[in-house]
Amino acid sequence: MSTPQLVVHRDKELMAQAAAARLITKIVDAQASRGSASVVLTGGRNGNGLLAALAAAPARDAVDWSRLDLWWGDERFLPEGDPDRNVTQAREALLDSVPLDPKRVHAMPASDGPYGNDADAAAEAYAEELVRAAGPENHSAVPAFDVLMLGVGPDTHVASLFPELPAVRETERTVVGVHGAPKPPPTRITLTLPAIRSAREVWLLAAGEDKANAVAMALSGAGEVQAPAAGAYGRSRTLWLLDAAAAAQLPRSLYPPASP
Numbered sequence: 001m002s003t004p005q006l007v008v009h010r011d012k013e014l015m016a017q018a019a020a021a022r023l024i025t026k027i028v029d030a031q032a033s034r035g036s037a038s039v040v041l042t043g044g045r046n047g048n049g050l051l052a053a054l055a056a057a058p059a060r061d062a063v064d065w066s067r068l069d070l071w072w073g074d075e076r077f078l079p080e081g082d083p084d085r086n087v088t089q090a091r092e093a094l095l096d097s098v099p100l101d102p103k104r105v106h107a108m109p110a111s112d113g114p115y116g117n118d119a120d121a122a123a124e125a126y127a128e129e130l131v132r133a134a135g136p137e138n139h140s141a142v143p144a145f146d147v148l149m150l151g152v153g154p155d156t157h158v159a160s161l162f163p164e165l166p167a168v169r170e171t172e173r174t175v176v177g178v179h180g181a182p183k184p185p186p187t188r189i190t191l192t193l194p195a196i197r198s199a200r201e202v203w204l205l206a207a208g209e210d211k212a213n214a215v216a217m218a219l220s221g222a223g224e225v226q227a228p229a230a231g232a233y234g235r236s237r238t239l240w241l242l243d244a245a246a247a248a249q250l251p252r253s254l255y256p257p258a259s260p
């Protein structure tokens with residue numbers, strides 16, 4: 001488990017631009033040292049803001065998009081192309097404008113796909129896709145993600161791990177179906193905390209005053225069942241990327257030294 005590090009930016013626009021710059025560097029470095037990079041995307045306002053900032057950054061051309069694997073931390077279980085699906089929003093924000101290898105874009109199944117309306121079967125299929133990508137040499141059920149990003153909801157949810165729902169208590173499976181989520185749509189697919197914790201780096205993104213209470217709670221010792229964001233950390237690094245509004249309720253003892 002890595003101790004959370006906090007970076008606080010002036011506002012959400014600057015946060016998105018700085019996080020996009022950070023992600024470009026990570027991908028380029030991973031491609032230089034290992035040949036390819038593996039990134040887990042998040043949905044939500046901050047995840048999409050980062051992708052839009054990346055699309056607008058001239059340095060995006062430093063990435064070899066054909067040597068990048070993209071995965072998702074969660075998906076809203078809706079028909080293919082639905083505007084509320086996380087993958088649809090990511091395509092609009094960035095993916096449609098860069099030359100990705102379609103075989104390396106690992107979207108979670110849709111509710112009108114091969115598993116029909118069965119979110120649990122769709123989750124199992126995604127878990128199998130992760131196992132295949134991990135390969136036997138990794139001795140892991142998931143590939144070695146370089147960066148796994150998570151938006152933090154105002155209720156402290158990350159991916160589709162909501163407080164007190166069964167998915168946040170999962171200790172064995174890497175992907176599960178979610179039923180009865182408090183945020184629409186109620187049916188979702190999500191990586192579990194064990195899968196999230198297998199990533200080299202976990203980045204949690206939160207901007208806006210509606211996130212301030214969730215950020216303070218998750219970083220002040222709350223349990224992961226009550227505050228799922230508290231249970232999200234990476235093997236080498238856990239980075240909280242915040243704007244000043246989202247950091248406003250943090251105790252001074254947690255505030256990074258150089259922040260206003």
Ligand SMILES: O=C1O[C@H](COP(=O)(O)O)[C@@H](O)[C@H](O)[C@H]1O
Pocket residue numbers: 042043044045046047073074075076086150151152153154158159160183
């Ligand atoms: O529904 C979801 O919400 C969270 C947080 O979204 P935000 O708009 O409050 O930032 C997101 O991270 C997750 O991927 C998504 O499915």
